[in-house]
Amino acid sequence: MTWQTKQLSEVLEYEQPTPYIVSSKNYRDDYKTPVLTAGKSFILGRTKEKTGIFPSKDLPVIIFDDFTTATKFVDFPFKVKSSAMKILRPAKNISDAKFLFYMIQNITFDHTGIHKRYWISEYSKIEVPFPSISEQKRIVKKLDKVFENVTIAKENAEKNLQNSKELFESYLQSVFAKPGKDWEETSLGDAYDVRDGTHDSPRYQKEGYALVTSKNLKRDLLNFDKIKYISEKDYQKINERSKVDKGDILFAMIGTIGNPVVVEVEPNFAIKNVALFKIPKEQNAYFLKYFLDSKFVIDKMMSEAKGTTQKFVGLGYLRSFKIKLPPLLGQKVIVKKLESLSLETKKLEKIYEQKLADLEEFKKSLLNKAFKGEL
Structure with a gap:
């Protein structure tokens, strides 16, 4: 199947976020509408504001941080924190939003050293390989299935990593919570x-x-x-x-x-x-x-x-x-036990950290294959 080459501006339309900027930062978990940023935190909180909410009929979209080029895929109504982003919509009948989101994850773009807005001036002009809408949907279906399993594996690894850290902290806490009679x-x-x-x-x-x-x-x-x-x-x-x-x-x-x-x-x-x-x-x-x-x-x-x-x-x-404080000999005995447990904990942490790194590398390699038409 032949893929065409297109600029991102040909397959994505942008909208300024100004109508959807939240008025108040009075967020609460029990409020309905999430307030978003394209950065790592993604959902900053929830607002009770009832106007200026991005409409369901225009979903899904991609939010694009205009300064860092970070992106998030959004398929629910939302408001935004600031104007430092673009809201990207797929061009009708030729583009799939999820496909384009995955594609952007595969783009290498250097934005270090210069603080400026990038979508209009540079990013939208990036040329990408672009298949038919049916092929886009086929690729998305495959990637969604694999990435769902990757997400589960990452969550398990992160949980195990946290558990290993908490194991040492729990023992450390018990040492000082139960001092001996000679302390x-x-x-x-x-x-x-x-x-x-x-x-x-x-x-x-x-x-x-x-x-x-x-x-x-x-x-x-x-x-x-x-x-x-x-x-x-x-x-x-x-x-x-x-x-x-x-x-x-x-x-x-x-x-x-x-x-x-x-x-x-x-x-x-x-x-x-x-x-x-x-x-x-x-x-x-x-x-x-x-x-x-x-x-x-x-x-x-x-x-x-x-x-x-x-x-x-x-x-x-x-x-x-x-x-x-216990006597010096007691301190040395405790330190020896703590160092032994700390060593084992760090070994476990390295295993789980490597697992997380491997999963990220697998995602990158899969995306790379997908957009070479090899999936």
């Missing part, structure tokens, strides 16, 4: 030397000494991908009060509170808006790390944190925060 209650400030980094804003430069902030603390590690650099003078000044040594623990105090990291290499950086725990010989750094990483500690800190736009916990608060 003694104290405060973080009494058990450890608790400091924090600078709160000033030193001048950044292209190279020099790294300045670690809360944004650089990730799960169990320091991330230097978007690190900023300071002069040697500023580095030395900051380190007069908060020099980081191997074996210390760093803890995010602002924004995403938590993400404790044990410093396992000789550091050559300074810290800003980050708590610093120096561990005495009678304590175990990893025991404290697991304590600070536990859900009940983070939940308590977040509920008691100050600030409105950006939550934070102060140095005084951290020093006074209560902790129950």
